[in-house]
Amino acid sequence: MKPIIEFKDYTFKYRSQVDPTLYNINLAVYPGEKVLIVGPSGSGKSTLAHCINGLVPFSFPGESTGELQVGGEDPSRAGIFGMSKLVGTVLQDTDGQFIGLTVAEDIAFALENDCVPQDEIFSKVDEVAEIVDVKNLLKHAPTELSGGQKQRVSMAGVMIDDVDVLLFDEPLANLDPATGKKAIDLIDKISRTTGKTVLIIEHRLEDALYRDVDRIVVVGEGRIVADMTPDELLCTDILQKEGIREPLYITALKHAGCQITADTHPQHIETMDLAPYREKVQAWYKEAQLPPPRPGKQSALEVLDLDFSYITGNPVLRNIDFKIEKGEMLSIVGKNGAGKSTLSNLICGFINPDRGNILLNGADIADKSIKERGEVIGLVMQNPNQMISKPMIFDEVALGLAVRGVPEAEIKERVHETLKICGLYPFRNWPISALSFGQKKRVTIASILVMNPEVLILDEPTAGQDFRHYTEIMEFLKELNDRLGITIIMITHDMHLMLEYTDRAIVIADGEMIADDIPARVLTSEAIADKAYLKKTSLYDLAVKCGISDPSGFVERFIFFEREERANG
Template identity: 60%
Template sequence: MKKPVIEFQNFSFQYRAQSEPTLHEVNLTIYEGEKVLIVGPSGSGKSTLAHCINGLIPFMYEGERSGTLRIAGETISDQGITLLSDEVGTVMQDPDGQFVGLTVAEDIAFKLENDAVPQADMIKRVFEAADTVEFTDFLEASPHSLSGGQKQKTTLAGVLVSDADILLFDEPLASLDPHTGQMTVELIDRIHRETGKTIVIIEHRLEEVLERPVDRVIVVNEGRIVGDMTPDELLCTDLLRTTGIREPLYLNALHYAGCKITAAMQPGHIDSIQLDNCIQPLQQWYNCVHQDELPVSEHPVLEVEHVSFGYEAGKPILHDVSFQIGKGEIVCIAGRNGAGKSTISKLICGFYRPSAGRIVFNGRDLSGDTIKERAEHIGFVMQNPNHMLSKPLLYDEVALGLRTRGVHEDTIRERVHEVLKVCGLYPFRSWPISALSYGQKKRVTIASILVLEPEIMILDEPTAGQDFRHYNEMMEFLNQLNRQGMTIIMITHDMHLMMEYGQRAVVMADGKKIADDCPSRVLVQPDTIAAANLKQTSLHALAVKSGVGEPNEFVGRFIAYDRGLRHP
């Protein structure tokens, strides 16, 4: 019989700053060598569970506890955070909160330095960890200068050098492009198989994690464990839909076709699912759906013309990039980590100036405009919410831009409350920012820009850290603004988002534009997918496996049908 290494028994926890507990009577046992996935909507208590396991609760975040929590057989009250860190290695949701070194190598070596590992052995182990995550070329780089995905690789390598028996990953895929995310899932799986360590993964991107086997999926909702079962058992229930978690795309299509999913069909992965009883209803559904081409705006509101740029002389990031954004369009900019996607947004907003080319807004060259002048028309939501937050209270953060513009307080209250309701933040309007989860902070930053009603909204990874329900609420609100004329640009790794909401996809690789087309066509082009670290969706795999329709057409019809359900 396997030994329990994480044991919650009737465990409850309430943060000192909150009036209600975040965790309620949790009973959960994770056994030695298991690989467990924990899912749940934003604010459900997933990250609080993680903080309990790695010792941040109670040693950093104070509050009231009841019940028992044992890690490796010892109650957490009998261990300090130093001892717990020897048992539990953590990759945090927010990489910036984990950096301590001036270079990537120093950051990876931090645990080894604290353990007084001899320098020769330390150098060897740091290089091996960096090589495992394919990051040896960046050992001398500053962690804070890296892209979101590169930062995630740094923290992952920092955990790999430790000898912890439990590895805890808090949303490890949040900032990664699809290909790199898949490589991370495979890496975690290989570590599990080769070392036998206990792996706990907390992640919104369920389908990506299930690319490799997990022993159990734990579903958390409103601070309680509401599900504890195998992936096959979970995916034939409605628990994901009722708790607001996105189910795999291939299951979406099968449900649209009226197929009944059972555990015996092995639905945990597109490769394992048995489709014998689904071919006929899937074919009937496919025959009844037609792909509609979205209209393309003929009036460009934003023009990027032959733009080149580098942060350092002689080291260009962007090479002769040109594209247009039509008025009222929803355009996704996609590509691998470090391809230059976020750099383009910073150039549009005026944070930097192009070394060549120009950016035109409504027919006018923006080169003479200040950041403030551009902000009157162009709103920008950064990838990391901690880079935007400046006020201690949520309401004041969202109201800040309107107050800066001199808007009357009554109007501010009305507009702030409206946006908070749409973003699912109204119940937390009086909360301190410090009490929010990473996903909730992300929504705060989006709300703070939405409330200003800009003509163009640029969102850098808007869905990172968001559960499916809040993702849909935000995107439907953005859709509503789009129908009223707002132009929306989304920098994203989320292929689901690109398919469901993008009218066009501009794809970047190595600082160059390599594609500009509708998402359904982009996501079936092997060369583009490989160059930009994108990934064919499971819809494509479902079409191939079932033999229903031509894969490109199948993906297009799914998108049309899905959009029709959301916008009848």
């Protein structure tokens, strides 16, 4: 069989760069295959995708050598429009992909462009909407939809043109765990029912492997480091070496001293043969320690019996009640649209509750202005570009102090001190445009930190980050928590972050608080996971399948073991 995508000794260098981004790529993908492409940020995996869909060299100019064929065409000759007939791309940021005023219009856009008769458009839109399960949303505006629904509409928009290759660029980046599972399920269904070739580029390997893939291609520093079946790859240390997070159950098996082999089929914990590893896992569990109990401290923030609605009679939050101690590191989790960001807006004073109180250090803050709250409660938004307003790093971090009339000498001292804490001091005179996404994130944290807040709220601190950058940001936040005693609240979809870095999780589902417990217990409860669209940790399945009677205790021991390992370097 002839490959549908074939790279032969292909090298590409962007016009603005000295060195190539892709080196000597040799890769063949066959019709109907489903291939997962993984690699750290900057490894070249997005450039690989841009070569396939024609964005390179037309939107991103540069020079290439070697050969590339997609569906018998050379993308550098066929152009973006020519390639759009062969390759449909679903972007990470679905908002950047919508054109129509309604879902139906958006799906129909490509057919209208091709002057397809109206009757045919209607039946084709219905047919594709049925496949991706958005038939009941056809009259809605795309902007009204949730993250998961937007993704389905984007999928429909590229499928309607009957392309041969579907390319998904980080489909899980902005989705809660359960919606992410549904997205992977849907991609799998499309792959099986249509026979199309599917390429998935993703950071979240364990989530992407929820359904079978034929091969995993690992990209590192512009080269293909591995091209193997999942079962083969998970037995190697390639993922660790390349800075890609392995599935948690694989890491746990390695901690227990197990030598994983491909014949036990490690791709899915549900179907993996764990018989050869059971004794070692049980022995590790018996020896591993539980974390020591946390000493109780004074209250930093209390939310008492809080209700809020944007529209009267349609509550967004009901009876929210919890207390956070000084120096705690806590996560707030729940599905998209559960009310997590609304809760942070209430704490910061951007909106006012219908009922209930918010106390800071035991005192009600109802009469404090946004500015007054901002001096003690810092909010770091998910997208750093929405927070940055100055071109230079020093000026951006100094802005909050400058508007409060702090003397210039004190500003300089405090900004330099904060930049040192954040690892940004060497870049103090750089323009922000020269920074990576992760560094920009640090700048936004620094601009809040310089105000000496007592409480720091971070909305999705690691969204879209690869494992190395994720670890850098989280270790940095942990250090702030340990060194400065700042209370840190994280709103997150990342179950690994919640398990690994926070000691407590508040779970919100449909506007109500359904749990306030340690992460290990939250993520081993079927009922909580289902209601809040979380994903039960694979460590739970590993513990149960290895005959361990206390799965949440196993998870607690694993997390404590990992933390100790990291602390000891």
